[in-house]
Amino acid sequence: MTSPLSNMDEVSPSPATPEPEEQVRGLSQGRIVFKRFMDHRGAVIGIIVFVLVLILAVSSIGLGPIPGWWKYSYKDTPDIVNGGHPTLQWFPFHLGEHPFGQDRVGRDMFAMTMRGAQISISIMLIVGIVAAAVGILIGASAGFFRGKTEAILMRFTDMIIIIPSLIAAAVIATTSRQLGGVWFLAAFLGLVSWTGMARLVRGDFLTLREREFVDAARLAGASNRRIIFKHILPNAIGVITVNTTLLMSSAILTETALSYVGLGVQPPDISLGLLISQNQAAFSTRPWLFWWPGLFIVIICLCVNFVGDGLRDAFDPRQKKFRLKKDKGEQRLAPAALESPIDDALHGSSGATEPGRP
Amino acid sequence: MLSYIVRRLVASLFILLGASFIVYLLIAYSGDPLASIRSSNSPSKDAQIANRTEMLNLNVPPVLRYFVWLGGAVKCVVPFAGQCDLGVTLQNQPVTEALGQAIPATLQLLTAATLLAIVFGVAIGVVTALRQYSTLDYSVTFISFLFFSLPVFWVAVLLKEFGAIKFNNFLATATIAPGVIVTIALISGLVWAVIVAGTWRRRAITFGVAAAVTALVLVFLSATKWFQTPSLGPVVIAVTGVAIAYGATILFAGLRNRRALYSALICVGVGVIAYFALQPLLENIGLWGLVGLFVLSIAIAWAIGHFMGGYDRTQSIRAAVLTTFGMGLLIVIDQFMQNWQAYSENPLVRGRPIPTIGSKIPGLNGDFWITGLDTMTHLILPTISIILISLASYTRYSRASMLEVMGQDYVRTARAKGLSERVVVTRHAFRNALIPLATIVAFDIGGLIGGAVITENVFSFQGMGQLFLTGIKNIDPNPVMGVAIVTGITAVVFNLLADLAYSALDPRVRVKA
Numbered sequence: 001m002t003s004p005l006s007n008m009d010e011v012s013p014s015p016a017t018p019e020p021e022e023q024v025r026g027l028s029q030g031r032i033v034f035k036r037f038m039d040h041r042g043a044v045i046g047i048i049v050f051v052l053v054l055i056l057a058v059s060s061i062g063l064g065p066i067p068g069w070w071k072y073s074y075k076d077t078p079d080i081v082n083g084g085h086p087t088l089q090w091f092p093f094h095l096g097e098h099p100f101g102q103d104r105v106g107r108d109m110f111a112m113t114m115r116g117a118q119i120s121i122s123i124m125l126i127v128g129i130v131a132a133a134v135g136i137l138i139g140a141s142a143g144f145f146r147g148k149t150e151a152i153l154m155r156f157t158d159m160i161i162i163i164p165s166l167i168a169a170a171v172i173a174t175t176s177r178q179l180g181g182v183w184f185l186a187a188f189l190g191l192v193s194w195t196g197m198a199r200l201v202r203g204d205f206l207t208l209r210e211r212e213f214v215d216a217a218r219l220a221g222a223s224n225r226r227i228i229f230k231h232i233l234p235n236a237i238g239v240i241t242v243n244t245t246l247l248m249s250s251a252i253l254t255e256t257a258l259s260y261v262g263l264g265v266q267p268p269d270i271s272l273g274l275l276i277s278q279n280q281a282a283f284s285t286r287p288w289l290f291w292w293p294g295l296f297i298v299i300i301c302l303c304v305n306f307v308g309d310g311l312r313d314a315f316d317p318r319q320k321k322f323r324l325k326k327d328k329g330e331q332r333l334a335p336a337a338l339e340s341p342i343d344d345a346l347h348g349s350s351g352a353t354e355p356g357r358p
Numbered sequence: 359m360l361s362y363i364v365r366r367l368v369a370s371l372f373i374l375l376g377a378s379f380i381v382y383l384l385i386a387y388s389g390d391p392l393a394s395i396r397s398s399n400s401p402s403k404d405a406q407i408a409n410r411t412e413m414l415n416l417n418v419p420p421v422l423r424y425f426v427w428l429g430g431a432v433k434c435v436v437p438f439a440g441q442c443d444l445g446v447t448l449q450n451q452p453v454t455e456a457l458g459q460a461i462p463a464t465l466q467l468l469t470a471a472t473l474l475a476i477v478f479g480v481a482i483g484v485v486t487a488l489r490q491y492s493t494l495d496y497s498v499t500f501i502s503f504l505f506f507s508l509p510v511f512w513v514a515v516l517l518k519e520f521g522a523i524k525f526n527n528f529l530a531t532a533t534i535a536p537g538v539i540v541t542i543a544l545i546s547g548l549v550w551a552v553i554v555a556g557t558w559r560r561r562a563i564t565f566g567v568a569a570a571v572t573a574l575v576l577v578f579l580s581a582t583k584w585f586q587t588p589s590l591g592p593v594v595i596a597v598t599g600v601a602i603a604y605g606a607t608i609l610f611a612g613l614r615n616r617r618a619l620y621s622a623l624i625c626v627g628v629g630v631i632a633y634f635a636l637q638p639l640l641e642n643i644g645l646w647g648l649v650g651l652f653v654l655s656i657a658i659a660w661a662i663g664h665f666m667g668g669y670d671r672t673q674s675i676r677a678a679v680l681t682t683f684g685m686g687l688l689i690v691i692d693q694f695m696q697n698w699q700a701y702s703e704n705p706l707v708r709g710r711p712i713p714t715i716g717s718k719i720p721g722l723n724g725d726f727w728i729t730g731l732d733t734m735t736h737l738i739l740p741t742i743s744i745i746l747i748s749l750a751s752y753t754r755y756s757r758a759s760m761l762e763v764m765g766q767d768y769v770r771t772a773r774a775k776g777l778s779e780r781v782v783v784t785r786h787a788f789r790n791a792l793i794p795l796a797t798i799v800a801f802d803i804g805g806l807i808g809g810a811v812i813t814e815n816v817f818s819f820q821g822m823g824q825l826f827l828t829g830i831k832n833i834d835p836n837p838v839m840g841v842a843i844v845t846g847i848t849a850v851v852f853n854l855l856a857d858l859a860y861s862a863l864d865p866r867v868r869v870k871a
Contacts, residue, residue: 159376171388257510277511297507
């Protein structure tokens, strides 16, 4: 049995214009977002590179008790080969004994950078998750219940904004060694960086709670909890996802900065920021100790930023309108191209146009 | 309106109290302030411990100690309550005094950086928005994401290595290697080709011309050892001045407004004459004399624009004033350059003018130009690192805001009226695009005073951030509290100002009275 609707779809194909048909067929929100995300070249490259970095970091030195394919651990102190210079060769590709070089006591920089990347990425993820969870909870309660709850929660948020995260980090730096090290640091950083998320979620909830579907759910007898989590929250997922990625990219920079001034990850743990901090004095003699961790921070952060940008575009309902306008603009501009040399180039090169220009 | 402000201020007071309480407890519980004494082998150990316990009231539990601190701090804001007292640092220096030294240093470091970042960021953002989806747009987007992802300390260390140490080495010979000239010329050609855009032929021509001109200039600079004895000279000043005059006229009035163009060009002429006339005076000038000259020149420019008139006086005045501003800047830069050799050959500088740390060379004596150069060479690297990091966000914000505005109906209406694109962009779109930016800028300025902790740390700059950081490291609550409270108050005040500015700029937004 086919429903009349799907039947209609089948009997009225429009082979000449495949695109309208695609638009007629209902796409789920997730599907639309995914499609738009895949259209964003920067974001796709970002996510691929990020996954590659993650695989490299995890597989090379292994995770916890599981060994990786790289021969040295970040704790080993093998003999210094070649004065500690990096042995990495691109043409022909050849890793050599110590691809990223060795530090003063002979520790393998590749293993240390990989370990640092692991730690930095996990801190980033934990901060993202904790901050998102707290921010959503507080923002959603404030936006949904309004009144006194909102006033108290938002004043509390304002208070947390004022407290400098360096102070929180200083407290953790001294206590974290007994309490689980970096995980504790990450969780605590999450606990002070949820404020932006709370404000955004509250704003979204304030408008969403006035919509008809919320009234309908309430009439159907849904509890507050059910309305918040099942009805409103899925509608706010765009803001939340985008903000979480931005949170993560700033978390990795915060963590490295804290480690740099000695208030973040404490030795013997390793993070990328700590590696730079330990090696900056040796910049003139062993610059590779400084380049590689920095490069990895930049790559990770850049990828997360691009993914966040792609998500923002994908979730933005106006994005489609912009695209349409762009196509229209190209058609409208086409005759003028004969007169203006600028349009020629625009059509020829990147397919770009200036919708603002008449 | 007034009741709104009062309510906000009262709420802010409670927020500040709560936040300061939490900060105090956090710093008090972050470690043992006596640890450094306990680990020492000094014979007077017990006396020192007793001394410090007394000084910091360590016998009082932290919760109560906060109220002792608060009792002193309240005197700073309540009039006639007595001497302002924020406690003392571990070195027995009053915190108010330490703050008094740190705040000007931080403002000195961050004001120029923030202003430049805002001006360049907004300009770049607007240009990329006007040319959305062009090569320029994509490149700027990528570069701003890259800058956004750079750890500031990493950039700072790189700048110290390449901007200071390597550059000072280069200054010893001041000759540029041919390979470097070719590379820079190619890069400059590429940048110009991307900026100018157009047909492939036009791009290729731009690329060739820009690369050739850059190469020639670099060869000239290298051959004359310009970097050791830099100067602009009247010719360069005049040519640049004419370019500025045309730019200002295009921006404010359009080239069809000949009166505006002529008033700007007259300003260039006056500026060149002033360059020769003022040389002896500028030699021995002080800061206030320079400020006075600047005000005077702006007044003259205003008068020129006013009397040249035209159908719209304000346009002529604006073009004239902006041109004169540029000319004044050029003349001052030239004067600094003339003193460059004297500065760099100073026995305290020893031919390595770009320092890596500090805010001034102690014991350096000299006139306004020498000390000015000293300050500038110390500020340049931290300023660059701060600009690089914050430029990205301003670019992104202003681009998004400009794109939003360019899609509005009133922009279409303005075009439909037949206004030129210049008027549409500068009068209708740009001004409205600045409204959301005002909030962000106010917020950023509020955060300025807290200092760039990391940047100050890398460059050993004794500002608020450094005071804060040493306080945290030594578990010294009073300076930390001092910094936190100053930052907190400015943040709260500028937050309020941002909201008020928003409602003043955008009539659609009204504060809840």
